[in-house]
Amino acid sequence: AAKRHDVDAHTSLAYCYSHGLGIDQSHELAFKHYEIAASHGNVMAQYNVGTYYFSGTGVTADFMKAAEYFTMAAQQGFPYAQVNLGNMYYNGIGMDKDIVKAKEWYSKAASINENARQLYEQVCNEIDNQENQS
Numbered sequence: 380a381a382k383r384h385d386v387d388a389h390t391s392l393a394y395c396y397s398h399g400l401g402i403d404q405s406h407e408l409a410f411k412h413y414e415i416a417a418s419h420g421n422v423m424a425q426y427n428v429g430t431y432y433f434s435g436t437g438v439t440a441d442f443m444k445a446a447e448y449f450t451m452a453a454q455q456g457f458p459y460a461q462v463n464l465g466n467m468y469y470n471g472i473g474m475d476k477d478i479v480k481a482k483e484w485y486s487k488a489a490s491i492n493e494n495a496r497q498l499y500e501q502v503c504n505e506i507d508n509q510e511n512q513s
Contacts, residue, residue, distance in 0.1 A: 389416040390424050397427075397437075406437030417448060425452040426460045433463070442473025458488035462495045469502065478502055 393412035396405045410431045416424035429448035432441045446467050452460035465484035468477045482502045488495035 386416045386419045386421045386424075389413070389419075390421055393424065393427065406431070408437075410437035417451070420455075422452045422455045422457045422460075425449075425455070426457055426463075429460065429463065442467070446473045453484060453487070456487075458492040458495060461485070461488040462492060462498065465495070465498060465502075469498075478506060482506065 389412040393409045393416065394400070395402050396412065397409035398404065410428065413424045413427045413431065417428045425448050429445045429452065431437050432448060433445035434440065446464065449460045449464040449467070453464045461484045465481040465488075467473055468484065469481035470476065482499065485495050485499035485502060489499040490496075
């Protein structure tokens with residue numbers, strides 16, 4: 380099925396490779412299969428490719444590519460990608476630091492993710508403090 384580009388098969392095979400389930404663990408092969416599924420719009424695969432690029436697991440670390448894949452997943456409403464993208468904007472990792480954009484991404488995930496809600500409140504307070512100092 381993976382040879383026919385069955386997205387679910389690639390995602391499942393990638394998971395097995397990444398965790399060594401029934402097969403020798405290989406982050407490189409996990410990345411390859413996640414990347415194929417991501418190219419077909421699978422949100423979980425897009426998120427995982429982003430994490431692989433961010434951490435340099437199975438592939439050379441590349442923060443710009445991580446942001447690209449997190450953006451794909453975040454735009455589909457995946458809250459962990461939204462939080463990671465917010466963190467990258469907040470800290471200026473792979474892009475210019477932009478706390479307003481960080482706030483926007485945190486706000487998208489805040490209603491369903493406690494960590495995002497806390498980060499959203501933190502960045503709102505930081506923006507308020509900056510505006511009060513101006």
